Amino acid sequence: MQRITISLEDDLTAAFEQFMSRHGYRNRSEAIRDLIRDRLENERRLITPDGEVIGTLTYVYNHHERELASRLTKAHHHHHDLSISTLHVHLDQDNCLETVVLSGTAREVQSFADATIARPGVRHGKVYLLPK
Numbered sequence: 001m002q003r004i005t006i007s008l009e010d011d012l013t014a015a016f017e018q019f020m021s022r023h024g025y026r027n028r029s030e031a032i033r034d035l036i037r038d039r040l041e042n043e044r045r046l047i048t049p050d051g052e053v054i055g056t057l058t059y060v061y062n063h064h065e066r067e068l069a070s071r072l073t074k075a076h077h078h079h080h081d082l083s084i085s086t087l088h089v090h091l092d093q094d095n096c097l098e099t100v101v102l103s104g105t106a107r108e109v110q111s112f113a114d115a116t117i118a119r120p121g122v123r124h125g126k127v128y129l130l131p132k
């Protein structure tokens with residue numbers, strides 16, 4: 001086992017401590033090991049970009065944002081082969097949450113997810129890939 005030292009900003013440390021408490025971690029090293037394993041596992045799947053995956057993409061957006069809702073819908077129709085189902089939740093007066101199930105190669109799914117998450121007005125975007 002190697003010992004490494006890392007530096008974190010105060011707000012990141014506070015968020016990390018809350019994460020530990022929510023998940024019942026008693027020491028920082030174990031929590032950090034699990035976070036690293038989780039990230040590496042996700043990266044590993046992307047090493048075979050032609051592999052078939054199922055992805056879930058979740059994000060929040062403000063539906064009052066100019067043309068954003070219709071642009072998102074257009075993108076889903078344009079990639080109807082990838083985007084197989086969408087769950088839409090009206091979170092409050094302004095915000096919508098969508099979880100999209102995507103099916104295709106890891107490259108296609110990741111690229112669609114990245115483009116969606118990068119759209120101005122799309123927040124809290126996160127994609128999770130599972131091998132098929």
Ligand code: NI
Nearest residue numbers: 089090095096
């Ligand atoms: Ni809505």
